[in-house]
Amino acid sequence: xxxxxxxxxxxxxxxxxxxxxxxxxxxxxxxxxxxxxxxxxxxxxxxxxxxxxxxxxxxxxxxxxxxxxxxxxxxxxxxxxxxxxxxxxxxxxxxxxxxxxxxxxxxxxxxxxxxxxxxxxxxxxxxxxxxxxxxxxxxxxxxxxxxxxxxxxxxxxxxxxxxxxxxxxxxxxxxxxxxxxxxxxxxxxxxxxxxxxxxxxxxxxxxxxxxxxxxxxxxxxxxxxxxxxxxxxxxxxxxxxxx
Numbered sequence: 001x002x003x004x005x006x007x008x009x010x011x012x013x014x015x016x017x018x019x020x021x022x023x024x025x026x027x028x029x030x031x032x033x034x035x036x037x038x039x040x041x042x043x044x045x046x047x048x049x050x051x052x053x054x055x056x057x058x059x060x061x062x063x064x065x066x067x068x069x070x071x072x073x074x075x076x077x078x079x080x081x082x083x084x085x086x087x088x089x090x091x092x093x094x095x096x097x098x099x100x101x102x103x104x105x106x107x108x109x110x111x112x113x114x115x116x117x118x119x120x121x122x123x124x125x126x127x128x129x130x131x132x133x134x135x136x137x138x139x140x141x142x143x144x145x146x147x148x149x150x151x152x153x154x155x156x157x158x159x160x161x162x163x164x165x166x167x168x169x170x171x172x173x174x175x176x177x178x179x180x181x182x183x184x185x186x187x188x189x190x191x192x193x194x195x196x197x198x199x200x201x202x203x204x205x206x207x208x209x210x211x212x213x214x215x216x217x218x219x220x221x222x223x224x225x226x227x228x229x230x231x232x233x234x235x236x237x238x239x240x241x242x243x
Contacts, residue, residue, distance in 0.1 A: 002064065004029045004163045004194040005050065005081075010059035012045055012218070019045040021218040023059070027163070032185075032195040034209040034226065036202070038238055042218035043198045044086065047165045050196075051083050052076050063163070080162035084169060088148040090140040090155075097122050097136040099151055103158025121158075129154045130180055146177030153184060163194045170201040178204050202230070214238075 005027040012020045019042045027033050035043050048054045050061055052073040061069050063079050071079070090099050100122045126136055129150040140148060149169055156164055166185070170178050178201070185195065185208050199205040205226075212229040214222040222232040229235055 002029045003027065003062070004031070004064060005196070006060075006062040007046075007050075008060045008062070010046070010049060010061070011057045012042075012049055012054060013057045019218050020049065020056075020059075023215065023218060023220055025213055025220065025223060027194060027196060029064075029162075029194055030189075030192055031211065032189055032197065032209045034205045034212045035196055035198045035215070036200075036205075036212060036229075036235075037215040037221075041215050041238075043215065044167055045218070046215075047083055047167055047196075047198070050076070050081060050165060077159050077161075080160070081165065082156045082159045082161035082163075083165035084149075084152040084156050084167055086168040086171060088140075088145075088152045090148065090151055092140050095137045095139055096126060096131060096143075096151060096154075099140070100125050100154050100158050103155040125154045125158055128157070129184055144177070145172040146174065146180065149173065149177070149181055150184075153181070161193075163196070164188075166195060166197045166199075168198055168200065170199055170204045182208060202226075 003026045008024050010020050010023040011018065023046070035046065037043055045054065049056050052071060056069065060067055063076065063081055066079065068076050068079055091102065104121060123133070123136065131147070131150060135147070140151070143151065169181055173181065182204055189195065197205060197208060209226060212224065212226045213220060214229050214232065214235045216238040221234040221238065222229040
């Protein structure tokens with residue numbers, strides 16, 4: 001199968017701190033991968049490097065067969081990758097539908113003027129993540145954490161990604177909200193979306209992934225099935241705190 005993402009010998013240093021240390025892994029098109037590790041292991045740094053929000057010290061990042069290591073974030077989004085954040089980042093003064101509209105905006109100001117808002121697509125995206133029409137004009141301050149996570153998902157989907165990076169998408173959610181987000185991810189998997197998911201909620205993560213990668217201090221310590229990785233002694237010691 002075609003690899004959606006290939007990370008080779010990825011190193012990122014912030015001064016004297018090495019956040020990723022010779023990290024390499026691949027994700028096949030249509031695959032869903034869980035990326036786990038203790039706090040400070042380098043998981044969010046991996047996302048930032050893939051998105052071009054930070055530049056690697058060395059190593060390469062390839063997306064659908066094209067090296068993107070030197071491209072800016074907007075170019076990477078056009079190549080089919082997008083992400084959510086641990087802490088949702090909505091535009092506070094905009095409504096739900098206006099936040100989604102930002103993700104749908106074309107790169108060119110002239111295209112934006114010519115096309116105008118795509119109201120039908122905005123509503124379609126909002127409804128697809130579980131909002132109803134009464135929610136469309138609500139502002140982020142009026143939303144629960146679960147709704148903010150849904151808004152992040154909708155904004156990410158608006159860019160038309162083939163690979164979605166989900167960073168702690170279950171954090172702060174109730175059991176019912178976790179179930180709703182998990183159902184959305186499962187449906188997107190059926191539709192062919194590729195995922196890299198960071199989560200400390202292993203119970204929620206397990207049914208959503210094909211493979212698990214564990215890292216610590218920026219280095220890979222295990223790669224395999226969820227059961228095998230969780231049973232790995234190095235993972236148990238570093239991540240689960242058991243020997």
